[in-house]
Amino acid sequence: MNLSLALWLTQDAVVNGAVYALLALALIVVYTVTRVIFVPQGEFISFAALSLATLQNGKVPGTVHLLIATGLVVAVLDGWRMAKTRDFSRLPRLVLFNIALPLAVAALAWWSASRPTDVWLQVLVTLGIVIPFGSMIYRLAYQPLASASILVLLIVSVAVHYMMVGLGLVFFGGEGLRASIFPGFNFDVGILTISLQSIGIVLSSVVLMVVLWLYFGYTVYGKALRATAMNRIGSRLVGISTEFSGKLSFTLAALIGAISGILIAPITTVYYDTGFLIALKGFVGAIIGGMGSYPIAAVGSLLVGFLESYSSFWASSFKESIIFTLIIPVLLWRSLGKHRIEEEEEE
Amino acid sequence: MSATLEVEKLAVSYDKVEALHGASLRVDKGSIVTVIGPNGAGKTTMLAAMMGLLPSRGAIVYGGRDISMMPVEARVDEGLCLVPERRELFSEMSVEDNLLLGAFSRIRRGAGKIDGDIEEIFTRFPRLKERRRQLAGTLSGGERQMLALGRALMAKPQLLMLDEPSLGLAPRIVRDIFHVIASLRSSGVSILLVEQNARAALQVADYGYVLELGEVVLEGPAASLVTNPRVAETYLGLAGAAD
Numbered sequence: 001m002n003l004s005l006a007l008w009l010t011q012d013a014v015v016n017g018a019v020y021a022l023l024a025l026a027l028i029v030v031y032t033v034t035r036v037i038f039v040p041q042g043e044f045i046s047f048a049a050l051s052l053a054t055l056q057n058g059k060v061p062g063t064v065h066l067l068i069a070t071g072l073v074v075a076v077l078d079g080w081r082m083a084k085t086r087d088f089s090r091l092p093r094l095v096l097f098n099i100a101l102p103l104a105v106a107a108l109a110w111w112s113a114s115r116p117t118d119v120w121l122q123v124l125v126t127l128g129i130v131i132p133f134g135s136m137i138y139r140l141a142y143q144p145l146a147s148a149s150i151l152v153l154l155i156v157s158v159a160v161h162y163m164m165v166g167l168g169l170v171f172f173g174g175e176g177l178r179a180s181i182f183p184g185f186n187f188d189v190g191i192l193t194i195s196l197q198s199i200g201i202v203l204s205s206v207v208l209m210v211v212l213w214l215y216f217g218y219t220v221y222g223k224a225l226r227a228t229a230m231n232r233i234g235s236r237l238v239g240i241s242t243e244f245s246g247k248l249s250f251t252l253a254a255l256i257g258a259i260s261g262i263l264i265a266p267i268t269t270v271y272y273d274t275g276f277l278i279a280l281k282g283f284v285g286a287i288i289g290g291m292g293s294y295p296i297a298a299v300g301s302l303l304v305g306f307l308e309s310y311s312s313f314w315a316s317s318f319k320e321s322i323i324f325t326l327i328i329p330v331l332l333w334r335s336l337g338k339h340r341i342e343e344e345e346e347e
Numbered sequence: 348m349s350a351t352l353e354v355e356k357l358a359v360s361y362d363k364v365e366a367l368h369g370a371s372l373r374v375d376k377g378s379i380v381t382v383i384g385p386n387g388a389g390k391t392t393m394l395a396a397m398m399g400l401l402p403s404r405g406a407i408v409y410g411g412r413d414i415s416m417m418p419v420e421a422r423v424d425e426g427l428c429l430v431p432e433r434r435e436l437f438s439e440m441s442v443e444d445n446l447l448l449g450a451f452s453r454i455r456r457g458a459g460k461i462d463g464d465i466e467e468i469f470t471r472f473p474r475l476k477e478r479r480r481q482l483a484g485t486l487s488g489g490e491r492q493m494l495a496l497g498r499a500l501m502a503k504p505q506l507l508m509l510d511e512p513s514l515g516l517a518p519r520i521v522r523d524i525f526h527v528i529a530s531l532r533s534s535g536v537s538i539l540l541v542e543q544n545a546r547a548a549l550q551v552a553d554y555g556y557v558l559e560l561g562e563v564v565l566e567g568p569a570a571s572l573v574t575n576p577r578v579a580e581t582y583l584g585l586a587g588a589a590d
């Protein structure tokens with residue numbers, strides 16, 4: 001192996017690791033706030049990448065219809081609950097987010113499909129399609145079970161995952177798609193050829209991480225999410241409802257998933273089930289961070305990126321096995337120390 | 348006087364064991380009501396049920412409405428506030444952030460600047476001001492009590508429920524805390540006070556209940572409870588008084 005190859009593999013590792021780190025963050029936020037191990041995180045990636053590619057092919061992706069339908073179901077369920085309690089104060093909000101917003105996104109998507117070269121519009125529409133799914137999925141699948149055990153929530157996650165993968169197959173078919181957002185442009189730094197794509201991905205990830213760090217550190221809602229992760233009873237006692245923190249954390253997860261999907265769409269051919277494997281690698285990073293410590297998880301995700309890139313060179317057919325085998329020693333090492341992943345039975 | 352809170356036959360069970368067997372209680376507007384009783388009597392259980400942390404049977408009428416089906420957060424929005432026995436602070440956050448989040452329910456409903464309210468808490472508890480950037484988890488026991496009370500006050504409650512606010516405190520700080528409680532009443536807040544320190548509680552309260560084994564066994568104006576021989580013997584430690 002020579003230096004330029006090593007540098008090239010490193011570039012690959014950093015690019016993938018940055019995306020895994022984002023996904024690890026999403027998984028940790030969702031887990032610490034709601035105790036949900038969010039298996040379907042990867043589906044946001046597939047949905048986003050494939051929706052973007054479909055828009056670039058001049059078609060309206062099926063996810064738009066799913067968004068409208070899901071929004072309607074949420075509106076009916078919540079509307080019914082309002083009718084029962086005769087409290088209609090939140091009706092405008094309900095209509096705005098679950099009916100008006102999906103319709104607006106659909107209109108934009110339709111317009112965007114006729115403009116295949118308008119990349120920023122496509123990115124905007126893709127975000128508009130994927131992000132609302134976060135709170136809708138929470139509302140439909142998890143909110144009714146907010147006090148269930150971690151195991152039950154995990155089983156629900158697996159079910160939601162299979163459902164979304166299946167819908168992905170229906171909407172996008174079995175073929176892989178690729179999109180482009182940054183112009184395919186390379187430049188040389190010494191012996192290393194750096195693509196604009198990889199710089200775009202790493203920069204975007206870093207920017208998103210900084211934004212999220214500011215959000216969690218300096219805004220009331222970000223602090224409220226951290227408070228919920230720290231002390232569930234304490235947070236309820238100051239009026240942070242489970243519904244509020246659940247929807248907000250799932251929205252952040254969808255946002256991170258959507259952005260990751262848009263970022264990787266140009267460098268990977270994405271199939272309807274690609275997202276799962278990518279998110280699983282973020283999950284390995286999150287596990288390294290004990291599902292609680294984000295800085296360790298970020299470093300762990302980079303490690304996963306390196307392991308993946310170098311093992312794809314030396315033992316490409318064992319690439320995935322090597323990465324996922326990593327979970328075992330990590331868990332052993334973690335369980336030797338004080339265990340952080342605790343089931344909160346006492347409430 | 349009108350009742351802020353009226354609880355009718357409140358019963359709470361843990362799994363199959365009933366811990367509270369139909370207790371009734373009433374807190375008048377702007378008054379201090381205390382509940383005293385031995386360990387394991389069900390005091391904490393009762394407060395948790397009134398706050399909505401535990402499912403219960405019976406009626407909980409607050410401000411003229413039955414709130415027994417309301418979730419915790421909605422009760423907070425309505426001005427009901429609990430300082431729980433275990434305080435439940437956000438231990439990896441600063442004192443200031445804990446106070447800020449105390450006002451979360453008001454902020455979400457559109458309260459503007461709350462910096463002034465935080466300053467107000469700091470004038471009440473100057474100790475907290477010195478430690479405003481310290482993490483709540485590193486505070487001393489007494490400072491933690493102050494922070495728990497301060498965080499609850501940030502919600503501007505109409506009815507404040509306190510579970511043993513003097514737990515483990517030095518006598519001087521107990522005096523301070525009871526001073527704050529008395530001053531809250533004069534600003535119109537109703538208070539439900541659960542205490543082991545029966546003497547201090549009955550001194551500051553208008554009315555009192557004695558809870559034993561999940562049942563109200565005695566109630567009356569605080570002044571008459573102090574002189575009640577049974578209370579005096581069991582809760583005020585005056586062994587001779589009953590003879």
Ligand SMILES: Nc1ncnc2c1ncn2[C@@H]1O[C@H](COP(=O)(O)OP(=O)(O)OP(=O)(O)O)[C@@H](O)[C@H]1O
Nearest residue numbers: 361362366384385386387388389390391392393432
């Ligand atoms: N989570 C629980 N599961 C089962 N039983 C419980 C639980 N919490 C409390 N109990 C029981 O309910 C009864 C009342 O407890 P509670 O904490 O309300 O008493 P208390 O009056 O607050 O006592 P103390 O003065 O010691 O704080 C006790 O017998 C206790 O063992």
Ligand SMILES: [Mg+2]
Nearest residue numbers: 390391392432
């Ligand atoms: Mg107690």
